[in-house]
Amino acid sequence: MKKSITFIVTKDCQLACKYCYLVGKNSNERMTWDVAKKAIDYILNHEDDFQDEGVIWDFIGGEPFLEIDLIDKICDYIKTEMYVRNHHWFNDYIFSFTTNGLNYSSDKLQNYIAKNKDHLSITITIDGTERKHDLNRIYKGSGKGSYKDVVKNIPLWLEQFPTVGTKITISSADIPYIKESVMHVYQLGITEVHINCVFEDVFVEGDDKLFEEQLLSLADEIIDNGYYNDHTCSFFEERIGKPLDPVKRNNNWCGAGRMLSIDAGGNFYPCTRFAQYSLRDKKAWIIGNVESGIDQNRLRPFLLLDRCTQSPQKCIDCEVASGCAWCQGENYDTAEIPTVYQRATAICKMHKAQVRANNYYWNKLYRKLELEGLREKFEENRPQPKQEIC
Numbered sequence: 001m002k003k004s005i006t007f008i009v010t011k012d013c014q015l016a017c018k019y020c021y022l023v024g025k026n027s028n029e030r031m032t033w034d035v036a037k038k039a040i041d042y043i044l045n046h047e048d049d050f051q052d053e054g055v056i057w058d059f060i061g062g063e064p065f066l067e068i069d070l071i072d073k074i075c076d077y078i079k080t081e082m083y084v085r086n087h088h089w090f091n092d093y094i095f096s097f098t099t100n101g102l103n104y105s106s107d108k109l110q111n112y113i114a115k116n117k118d119h120l121s122i123t124i125t126i127d128g129t130e131r132k133h134d135l136n137r138i139y140k141g142s143g144k145g146s147y148k149d150v151v152k153n154i155p156l157w158l159e160q161f162p163t164v165g166t167k168i169t170i171s172s173a174d175i176p177y178i179k180e181s182v183m184h185v186y187q188l189g190i191t192e193v194h195i196n197c198v199f200e201d202v203f204v205e206g207d208d209k210l211f212e213e214q215l216l217s218l219a220d221e222i223i224d225n226g227y228y229n230d231h232t233c234s235f236f237e238e239r240i241g242k243p244l245d246p247v248k249r250n251n252n253w254c255g256a257g258r259m260l261s262i263d264a265g266g267n268f269y270p271c272t273r274f275a276q277y278s279l280r281d282k283k284a285w286i287i288g289n290v291e292s293g294i295d296q297n298r299l300r301p302f303l304l305l306d307r308c309t310q311s312p313q314k315c316i317d318c319e320v321a322s323g324c325a326w327c328q329g330e331n332y333d334t335a336e337i338p339t340v341y342q343r344a345t346a347i348c349k350m351h352k353a354q355v356r357a358n359n360y361y362w363n364k365l366y367r368k369l370e371l372e373g374l375r376e377k378f379e380e381n382r383p384q385p386k387q388e389i390c
Contacts, residue, residue, distance in 0.1 A: 003050055003055045003260070004058055006058040006059070006259065009036075009071060010063070011029040013100070014063060014066075014146075015063070015102075016139070019202075022277055022278055024277030024278070025061075025062055031263070032264070033073060033074075036070065039290045042290055044085060047085075056094045057074075057094065058096045063099065063102070064098075065099050065106075093119055095119055096122075099124055101157070105153050120161075122157070125169075126147075126154060128168055128184055128185060131177060131180075134147050158189050158190065164192070167195070167196075171202050191232070192231070193231075195235055197347050207350070212353040220364075230383055235354060239323055240354065250306045256329065266289045267284070267286045267288075270287055271329055281333055302340065309341050310331060310342060310343045315348075327344075328340055331344050
């Protein structure tokens, strides 16, 4: 397992995506080198408290690459300090980014990539067709769509990171464009699509029916044209839509509390979703800072989280519960009181619609493979998702 440590290097972004959960983005809160260094020193000085075999040093914003100079300095310092200290993470670390892709071809970023290529994961968000992408991913101020400025950087990105996927986000307005957007992303040369519905309570009457229709149509397209051989789409996974495994049924879906996030003020959070700029109705849940370290009492509620401590009984007993996700930060933000032990269930109907389409997908695919005598070969060589994108 790898520890995930996130630097919120800026709360600024060129875009004002309509579905973005970061409700408090601004151009003022930018991490300083002093704060970043103190955070790194604290983490590496407390090696016994971070026993995970590897680490993902994650950088987010806003748009993280607005702070490429700071990021470059941070990564150089991390590498040097892990080497000097003979830290157990030195041979098992990744620098991870999800970016809007607008600055991808800049000289500074390309120099950074060349220097860190062997320990780097970069995901560019391309939200599908131009129509789908520009519906939400618009420039702040002008409202202009960003598709054309992003898509021109996709060939270079794929040349450098050919196996990395992208993420497509679905809110109520996006549902009619799901099929065309997944297929468009495939045609751009991206073979792995992570796609999910937002966790916020935005879906209206009839959305689940339209959602299911789109997924059924997408399933036909993928199967009839053979994309299943070398492409993946996270809407279609065999583990989705089954009763909970008796052994693993009480696992927590979310990693909040086992991750660590640091903001420009030097505050520590159990996850980025607990920073103030991610919350609509609750106060930030701070678990410490770079000066005093982690307060275990503030962290303790997260270490006790599991499915049963936060889910209503109907979710635990649900016949299609497997694969039904939740976000700990959204749970906290929508809870009746400031607690992480009340699960938000706004996506219930969307999950059930996905399950029905998922069952259709696998039944159709296996019938096809059986008739062609190819099921065994497919199961031996099926493409597997290589990463999770939060």
